[in-house]
Amino acid sequence: MTDNAFSNPLEALFSERSAHIKQSAVRDVFDISVQPGLVSFASGSPNLKALPVEELGEAARRVVVDHSAEALNYGVGTGMDQLRKQITEVMALEGAENVDWETVLVTTGSQFAQDIAAKVFCDEGDVILCEDPTYVGALNAFEVYRVEVVPVATDEHGIIPEALTETIRSLKAAGKRVKMLYTIPSFNNPSGISLAEERRQPVVDACRAENILVLEDNPYGLLKFDGKPFRPLVADNPDDVIYLGSFSKILAPGVRVGWAVIPKALFRRFYLAAEAVVLTPSTVTQLLVSEYLTSIDWRGAISESRALYKERCEAMLAALEREFGDVEGVSWTVPEGGFFVWVTLPEGIDTYPLMREGIDAGVVFIPGVAFSPNDEPNHHLRLAFSNVTPEQIDEGFRRLKPVLMRAIEGARG
Amino acid sequence: MTDNAFSNPLEALFSERSAHIKQSAVRDVFDISVQPGLVSFASGSPNLKALPVEELGEAARRVVVDHSAEALNYGVGTGMDQLRKQITEVMALEGAENVDWETVLVTTGSQFAQDIAAKVFCDEGDVILCEDPTYVGALNAFEVYRVEVVPVATDEHGIIPEALTETIRSLKAAGKRVKMLYTIPSFNNPSGISLAEERRQPVVDACRAENILVLEDNPYGLLKFDGKPFRPLVADNPDDVIYLGSFSKILAPGVRVGWAVIPKALFRRFYLAAEAVVLTPSTVTQLLVSEYLTSIDWRGAISESRALYKERCEAMLAALEREFGDVEGVSWTVPEGGFFVWVTLPEGIDTYPLMREGIDAGVVFIPGVAFSPNDEPNHHLRLAFSNVTPEQIDEGFRRLKPVLMRAIEGARG
The missing domain is CATH 3.40.640.10 (Type I PLP-dependent aspartate aminotransferase-like (Major domain))
Structure with a gap:
């Protein structure tokens, strides 16, 4: 699907408001990041593998059959x-x-x-x-x-x-x-x-x-x-x-x-x-x-999720420390919950072009510019740990390190 | 839930746009029309009773269990x-x-x-x-x-x-x-x-x-x-x-x-x-x-729905003819499909207050004003035949006739 901009007189109908519809860098990454083998630190999806799908499927059946008048x-x-x-x-x-x-x-x-x-x-x-x-x-x-x-x-x-x-x-x-x-x-x-x-x-x-x-x-x-x-x-x-x-x-x-x-x-x-x-x-x-x-024991499920995300977050923080702990100008947040770690690279680096280099190396993150109300070059990146195992995290960092180090050394140079 | 208008300084935050949010007469009727025993010509709901709920329930189960990674x-x-x-x-x-x-x-x-x-x-x-x-x-x-x-x-x-x-x-x-x-x-x-x-x-x-x-x-x-x-x-x-x-x-x-x-x-x-x-x-x-x-044989299901709605539409047109065929100033549309007949009463009648009288008599319709970009008194009403049986239609018209006739005679008087 191409935009065909300016090819159609109906485009004159767009409202001024519609000029403020943004194409998000995030979605483009999502479109790419489904490639097999890629380690994705991009998606803020929860870990769905722990859901009791048989019970949930049975619940879905009951909703439609036993509550059809209301459900439909x-x-x-x-x-x-x-x-x-x-x-x-x-x-x-x-x-x-x-x-x-x-x-x-x-x-x-x-x-x-x-x-x-x-x-x-x-x-x-x-x-x-x-x-x-x-x-x-x-x-x-x-x-x-x-x-x-x-x-x-x-x-x-x-x-x-x-x-x-x-x-x-x-x-x-x-x-x-x-x-x-x-x-x-x-x-x-x-x-x-x-x-x-x-x-x-x-x-x-x-x-x-x-x-x-x-x-x-x-x-x-x-x-x-x-x-x-x-x-x-x-x-x-x-x-x-x-x-x-x-x-x-x-x-x-x-x-x-x-x-x-x-x-x-x-x-x-x-x-x-x-x-x-x-x-x-x-x-x-x-x-x-x-x-x-x-x-379903949803309190129990949340409790289990929490433990899982904690483990993954710790694995990511350990990987950051291991790979970037002694690299000057690199820092990161230490979250108490949720899905994300925010990494800061030395000033002058723009993480947006690095996203593409990361994908070529087999790992994907979201560049900082996506999350800012201003569009200036941005030296941050978001890493999601919610949907990757500790093993995937380690592999992802092996791939990520040379990409980021090249940029860091380039900025110093 | 009351509106508490003017009781809170935060209301000063409402946008000019929000003043154009309409409270629809239709919803108020829907809220009332669920009373048991009421014949509802109000709701534009389809006839859901013909749906194959067991098969649909099984489909819902499959969606969650067999396609969980995608579905969830x-x-x-x-x-x-x-x-x-x-x-x-x-x-x-x-x-x-x-x-x-x-x-x-x-x-x-x-x-x-x-x-x-x-x-x-x-x-x-x-x-x-x-x-x-x-x-x-x-x-x-x-x-x-x-x-x-x-x-x-x-x-x-x-x-x-x-x-x-x-x-x-x-x-x-x-x-x-x-x-x-x-x-x-x-x-x-x-x-x-x-x-x-x-x-x-x-x-x-x-x-x-x-x-x-x-x-x-x-x-x-x-x-x-x-x-x-x-x-x-x-x-x-x-x-x-x-x-x-x-x-x-x-x-x-x-x-x-x-x-x-x-x-x-x-x-x-x-x-x-x-x-x-x-x-x-x-x-x-x-x-x-x-x-x-x-x-599921959806083409067959649509074909059956079509026959059912045709029968109900014919029952409603027959009831209109029987009850109002010789009443001067009353007319109605003859649809070739869909869910609705539109009834016109003599000018000068406002169907909005009649809605409440209808509900008191055990039948509900939607007054014409709901469907117009202007808010003037409106002498039309919408009757939905999609979700009522021929028997309910006949009973509904027995209840509706005195309400409308009182208004018509009042307008003449």
Whole structure:
């Protein structure tokens, strides 16, 4: 499929908005990275091999046969009450114990709620604050609404509350309307960094003081390696935070079921906007998730996943130490959970062309530029450990090292 | 859940766009119409009772167990190639035999494509032309983008091509940018009217001449009672028409799988915009639909559905004739397929308050105002025959007649 740009007068019909539709470097990599034999540090997929597929298949059969009238028909725009209530149990497991199920909106994947949030809250030119780096999909969802995405200062403990306040004030002084802070406070994708416990309430307070909504994206929250999840921002701030959850990382991305917890005063418009796009999330996959939560030991499954991801993360950190521990200018984050390690190379290196060299060497990662609201050359890269065994990690690093070392030595030269 | 309007300073964050999020009268009716004993002429649901649920359940089990690696993981933004190819077979059955599978985008329900079309093509103030009445969901999807939705003149044979040309010219003369014609040419929802064969090419030509895209919404196309579907507009005009198809009416709404056929020159931006919202349609439900098309006699099932809907439509037309045949000022459409009959009452009657009276009498319909781009009192109502037996139709009309007659006599008085 080629773009055939300028070949058709209908292209004059494209909206100004559509010029902000980005082609993501990530997807191109995904398209390539399915080649057999390639070690993929690219995909943020969960480890699906541990899922009890026979039981899940039986659950899928029951959904269609025993609940056909409900499973096959239209549902309701909010999602099924039964699943909304079960979702509050999932949230309780990470410490948000008092979520009102009526504030839970089931969504067609979690990214869908990012799109709706930008649609419902942002006019052209409005500002959304975010971490840099941040989730590429959120950038794609936001930028089509012609908002300005502005990074806030972070360090190894996440957003710096004082810097957040300062950024908001200077943007407001410049006449900007700041609508939201989009944040992944636990095991950020791609950085792996978590917002420190003592900074959590101050970040929300800084936003509340300026009447800015917090969009807390927390797909990995339950995957903290020590089994003691960070308390989500929404837990103590239900009127100031929209919380986004997902079954993609704790069950399976293929169901496309996520959720949003929305302040009561904002719920109705948010959900009507969602309904105007998809009418209702799939009843088939909602019921499948509901059956999973009812009939399978999902807490146990999460606990096992957590141990597996911990082992893989440790293998990756060990490989980094072994291969790059004494290389000047190379550093990496040490995540407490989630799927990703973020590697920093010496300044002056652009990791985007290295992606292709990596693929030629049999290993693939995502270059840092994909995760930044600006398009400057970027000397970072994201390594996902979620879907590779320790053996694959070691093999991947054997392939990766010469590629990165050539670039590092070239930059020194 | 109450709206709590004005109680929270965060409401100041709502975008101007969000003021265009409509609360639809239709949904309120759906919420009520599930009361036991009510005869529902409201729901445009297909008859799901004829589905082979055991076979479908077995297909769902196979999808999860035999295809787990694919079914449970992320898919690709375009949808699965296998399903895209199968969709061209579905389209061949209604006469569009040369659809290039690479121009097929699998969507999360058909309405999703309406949202993306407005997003990709329309800036604020742009005009989308439509029939009046038209599908309420499309109006909801479009209006949030702050477009102007303008009806074109129709008669019992659908859009009048000369009037369409005239409307376009006068809008352009007034400085408006007309981007799309949204049309349901076969068995319009809600009117049941079809665009006459001899008008089909002239309607496309009128749009092409003014560089306006045709958005052909055709969820009922295969449900023409005589089994000889109208040739879709896209069949002869692949570079001028975006075609929207759906499995909601020929399989089950709960899968939320639809598709769009998109001119090659427009495909890439359209699909990237879709990907930015949902990443990928559910692989679980895509594979379920694919299994259905592979392992079950879907052509036979459509043929049986068609006969069933024909019988129900005839029962409804007979009831209308019996109860209202000699009532002055009452008329109705005679559909050749689809799910709906559109009833016109004498002018001056507003069917919106009658909906509530109907519910009190044990029968529910959708008032005409739901389907119009303007909010004036409306003397039409939509009756769905798709999901009621002939016996239920007769009982529903016994309940409906006194409600409508009181209004008609009141209007005369």
